[in-house]
Amino acid sequence: MDIVKYIQAAAARVDSALPGVVRGLHGAHPRLAESMEYSLAAGGKRLRPLLMGASYEIFGGKARDILPAACALEMVHTYSLVHDDLPAMDDDGLRRGRPTNHKVYGEALAILAGDALLTDAFTVLLSARYARRIKPEYVMAAARIMARRAGAGGMVSGQAADLEAEGFLRGTLTPARRRRGLELLSYIHLHKTADLITAAVEMGAALAGAPGKDFNALSGFGRELGLCFQVADDILDVVGDKKKLGKSGSDARNKKLTYASLLGVQGARREAGEMLGRALASLRRVSGAPGPKAALEAIAEFAYRREN
């Protein structure tokens, strides 16, 4: 199995399916639909669909079977970015080199585009016609996972905690504040990042009707992978920018709470390494096809070492 080709094929499938998904929402306001498509087309790694497809394939199906579900989760991810970039939130003008949604369509339509992407993720997931092997109760389980992991018990609470953490590092970092910072940070990473990545592997397993034991092992893999991915991101913000720009990253400039700012780059890298180890250990407990498992392993290694 050629891992790079596997990853590229997964992204290409989602890239080509997403525009049709929005066009399938009949009666949609044209400019709203355009704004939704604009952000869906922004590309990115399509990590969540990739993880969902590989997790599903472990149990014998083909990732193409669950393409609507993969698109649905990517819609949830995209909505979270559109809202996160809003002036009232992170106030970002650029994402992946393109103007953010509200810069192009205005704040009001960006809010609505995010709302619609989130809502219609459920339309897409629940209305698709799946192959017979994917039973309705599997689809319902997947929808439950998506809602729980994305809602107040998951991702949105990570965003809320992130707001709370703004400016945390202004002032002296006493040992007590460092402890409180690590606590807050692990809550943020768990919910803001790991929950949706966990949802991806859980949904793949649920759609395959995977045994509980394998579902749980994959869930543990997703959680540690998500945490590792986010710590690597924190490190990149310091090291990546330093190399390229000769100065510290934007999170550091904003005195934002990150593992790198609390533990230093070396300490953060050690944490990420431990997360990777736990992710791979959990993955080894999953029984099933070795090819897709090798893909998941490669993705985890990549998340740890990534440079963008």
Add this chain to the structure above:
Amino acid sequence: MDIVKYIQAAAARVDSALPGVVRGLHGAHPRLAESMEYSLAAGGKRLRPLLMGASYEIFGGKARDILPAACALEMVHTYSLVHDDLPAMDDDGLRRGRPTNHKVYGEALAILAGDALLTDAFTVLLSARYARRIKPEYVMAAARIMARRAGAGGMVSGQAADLEAEGFLRGTLTPARRRRGLELLSYIHLHKTADLITAAVEMGAALAGAPGKDFNALSGFGRELGLCFQVADDILDVVGDKKKLGKSGSDARNKKLTYASLLGVQGARREAGEMLGRALASLRRVSGAPGPKAALEAIAEFAYRREN
């Protein structure tokens, strides 16, 4: 059947169930949860849960059976109000006499509270334990309806068109512009208001496993009721304020597109009357228990004559 008691009991059931719904979202960020509960507790008529329960009861069940679904739709309605009040949208500081969510919790948390209410409406609908008579496929059908009617094919597009209509009445109202205005307005009302009211009756019917013929008749009832409700709202904005304040309503002041501004109060009232007639005709085509049907009829009459 005492209609007033029926309506009050329905509202009381939802009012008492909603706080527990948020508390059931384990791991939620405390301030986010507080912000969600704040807007859920704002009260209101609980019209959508009432309609869902009565529609369900037509087919022999008790509204209490589907309380989680009724709460879910009320969460969707509440999220739409929280986002609609945002500074980037209608910029409203008060709703039902209380400060709006963003006035109390700030814009960022209000956006997130809306996002979480919407997402967890699906958590609540899909995760609840229902009586055996409510089959999993009925719940899935209800979730599909909720997503479609609330998404880009429904409510959110109504909001988007509403943005487009702002300031429509500045400038001369030629016959061509009046026609365009009526077209735009019927799109707005259909999606912004009628879609979620239609969802309420459709979800009630779906959760009862109602026959297709009755489902469609109820759906037509919901649509005309929703339109009538909104036209009555437009009229109230002119007449209600005039009586109380001795001046025209806020929509009229804002040169907002309404039936009253396009057709005059008399013309709008005639339209509303025709909608009510069509709603009741559609309702008569539904077979099933007369009590709940009488309740739906009374609600429609109330929507037409309402004074608040």
